[in-house]
Amino acid sequence: MHISPPLPCDPIKYDFNYGAIDIESFDFNLWRKFTSQALQSSHRELLQYGNPQGELQLREEIAKYLRSSRGVLCSSDQVIITSGTDNSLQLVCELSDTNNKSIAIENPGWDRAKSIFQKNNFKITSIPLDKYGICLKSLKESFSKLVYITPSHQFPSGIVMPIIRRQNLLKWAKNTDSFIIEDDYDSEFRYSGRPIPSLQSLDNDERVIYLGTFSKSLAPSLRISYVVLPKKFLNKYKHNISMYEQPTSRITQKTLQLFMTNGYWERHIRKMRKIYGKKYNTLMKSIVNHLNTNIRIIGGNAGIHVLIEIRNGMCEDTIIQKAEMVGVKIYPTSKYWINHSNFKYPIFLMGFGGLSENLIKEGIELLGNVLNNN
């Protein structure tokens, strides 16, 4: 007797994975060229242990770039190379006041940040968002002295904090002797309007610890991020420096520095901004055209993800399953909320960096078919 196998679900062809970048546009020839230059025997010394803070020339390039693109005022001495934002946050935890281990975080916010603070035994207060980002009134009431925020493209909501809220946050920090961790994780990508200056650039009182990364803008697998410390933290950092090991390969650091010094970094960012801008527009258009169910788009105009709230009556699990059956993967956001239970409609994270425009179009059309047929 011949039994047909059960029909498999479609394999995932349309993965709206948030962390994914556009790998088609990475210039392998160029990266190989600079890696080769870094790997010349005249650079033998790069094989030995390096500066725990990271290579000086790379820190200089980052300081220069941050000044011109984000108004961040710092010297290379304030820049510390890390292997990712989790590593950056770990460093910040170690430099924080050990007598007052408490932190305010955004709700919703990046779950990994919360884990890292928890791991470091911080008391965590979650602060709700209003339409301008973290709610200042709640923050004040929390009596926290340290806050972690993503003001330029709030994760995951996408809210861009207006300048007046930024100024008020800085005032709060100054008046209460508090510090702000500003995670500017995807600030390179903004598709319309004037960019809002980073908090660090508005700060006259050394209240901002600025975090950035090459994970979204270049490639997550290279593992290069950075912290910009206020000058007043440098003594403590230098005092502890023998406790730290630089986690990023010196060869990789040298390669990135050569890429930047030779002007390819700015060129790469301009190119990627165009590519992601087009993908963003394609995603928006596709949602409007194909998701005629009741949809609310949250955030947007920046970064490489948006949120969509789906109001067709289906629950989170059903929507994910239905999408997977047509090869579409979308990501639930409940884990980013503390006390998520009172949500009326499920909200999904749609990363568009890793998909081509065609795949975005097709994926959203397929998603529309299963959601609209309710």
Next chain:
Amino acid sequence: MHISPPLPCDPIKYDFNYGAIDIESFDFNLWRKFTSQALQSSHRELLQYGNPQGELQLREEIAKYLRSSRGVLCSSDQVIITSGTDNSLQLVCELSDTNNKSIAIENPGWDRAKSIFQKNNFKITSIPLDKYGICLKSLKESFSKLVYITPSHQFPSGIVMPIIRRQNLLKWAKNTDSFIIEDDYDSEFRYSGRPIPSLQSLDNDERVIYLGTFSKSLAPSLRISYVVLPKKFLNKYKHNISMYEQPTSRITQKTLQLFMTNGYWERHIRKMRKIYGKKYNTLMKSIVNHLNTNIRIIGGNAGIHVLIEIRNGMCEDTIIQKAEMVGVKIYPTSKYWINHSNFKYPIFLMGFGGLSENLIKEGIELLGNVLNNN
């Protein structure tokens, strides 16, 4: 009036830095070749986030190598790639029993390990060494359930733990439901006698967490080390895995894997063993020939450092200053001891990996001149 500048001290030409490796023998052509292969556009996917545990193929190569060279029995599933031994220890801290955060460490021992356990709020008990390594009687009396040791080349003393002590340690661990962190940091280099099997290879009860690194054997700046977890820890690790980010570049991981898969790793180790063996012999001969002051050599026959105790009546600081005046840098060891004060003579760490045989000879001769002229 013409005033001559004060005579400067000689710049450091003979740096017996412990962490330094022989960079002259690194095969840049070969490494460039495999980096180029890793950076082919057919490997585009390597740009995205990878497995937090590290690349599967690299973990397979490491498991294979550990089995053949150190008798370590493990599958690739038990291997976790890290960015250095400090990162490995951080991971072990996070996987340890949170209800009993205490650790026994060797005294003397690696100061950085102590810092990492302290940072993670472990209660630390320091255990003295006897001539076979960590003192089992003191360990038993400490009631610790977790111990960190460097049995194959105790750091810094160089003691190689004999097999009988290893077996007794494993018995202790089994009988008391305890765990042993075995740091096998430079096991590749042993210059005479049969290698002693790793503790992990003698362990029938999953009591050993094995740590290794490419920092001594290949290059510290590549930032690749690893942990081999006992199977019973895997569930906890997998459960927590979403909290971890792999800190090492996937391109670097791929490069190392290609280097290993193509047979160059074993060849490299054989070559380096010869080179370091010669350097070791040169150092020993030079000490005997030129340091006719009362010297005791501690440890040896393995790794890329030895200790020397200098009994010429000078204190640690004086010896370091006198050495520096002739361009020789040697490293004090007091920081590796807890309660160092009752030492009669100063002991110095002499790393020989980074110096040529000629520089070793000259450096020791110069050191002899300043020490013997007392």
